[in-house]
Amino acid sequence: MKKAAPTPQPARGPIDHEVRDQIVTAATEHFSRYGYEKTTVSDLAKAVGFSKAYIYKFFESKQAIGEMICANCLREIEAEVMAAIAETDQPSEKLRRMFKGFTEATLRLLFRDRKLYEIAASAATERWAAVVAYEERVQALLKEILQEGRQSGDFERKTPLDETAAAIYLVMRPYFNPLLLQHSFDYTDAAPGQLSGLVLRSLSP
């Protein structure tokens, strides 16, 4: 018996990717305007102009779309902070920029321009994978700057690195975790400067 010729697989990869992006872009727009909690996949389908079934081909749930939006948003915050940090060689200035950058970018992307606060709040409360990974990357970045400052002699070396990093992370946490940040709007102008000052005094050799 002759073997059937293999059915050629349609080149779905790149196309899937485009449709997913299209859904995510439209959903981001929709959620920023109407909120995440109240919107259903049906609402979203109507707004995007796709059938609900078609959307479910690409995302298994509303949360899966939310997670993608969340991950994109966190990547954007991070890219902004990384760019600000890359402009200086001074570890102390890097720390200042990290603190200020995360506060400002989080405020702007989650609370002002995009109003994605609701997604961010769900993500932070339920500890979505994107959030856990993001927090780990923030901690890694912090450690990297600390190590750089220890090597250059700008920062003290007596305290174990993990201890220093954990404490500074706790100081920063209220300014990039949206659940905490929403209760700190009165402080977001002055706090990054005041707290970087305190942290840098704690790091002086």
Next chain:
Amino acid sequence: MKKAAPTPQPARGPIDHEVRDQIVTAATEHFSRYGYEKTTVSDLAKAVGFSKAYIYKFFESKQAIGEMICANCLREIEAEVMAAIAETDQPSEKLRRMFKGFTEATLRLLFRDRKLYEIAASAATERWAAVVAYEERVQALLKEILQEGRQSGDFERKTPLDETAAAIYLVMRPYFNPLLLQHSFDYTDAAPGQLSGLVLRSLSP
């Protein structure tokens, strides 16, 4: 014409005070069990065994009762922390105890034993007078400890006192403001120690 003899005023002061205390005690019990938001003055009157009109003779609103409960609770937290601080002469140890004490007492009184979180959340969100006064007292206490440490030579004196105090207050804020504390339960064991450590390193002369 003969002046009418002045009508003797009933000695209301102490009695009023007792009735007010009685209402506040019963309301504290009731709110801890059934929550503050959902309870009406009628519910409260029924539970306390007074008429609604009688309660209104002593408190103009549910919030007025809530404010009294809140003020009592904050005084209790403060008394506990002050007692812990009074046991040591070391400014650095005072700071450690202040941090740990506020975190533990706030957790216990607002979230565990009394479940007065709802009142505390309204109080913090709407910035009731008792909360504003409390925060000012906490800041004053912090400054006092800092000044003591500066005088004894334990703490550095280069940074302006107001700057140091404001920054340390910001570091402590997430652990005694109930709106922030509710999102930090995972950190309340380790954070006071780690953050006092960082703060003390920042204060070293």
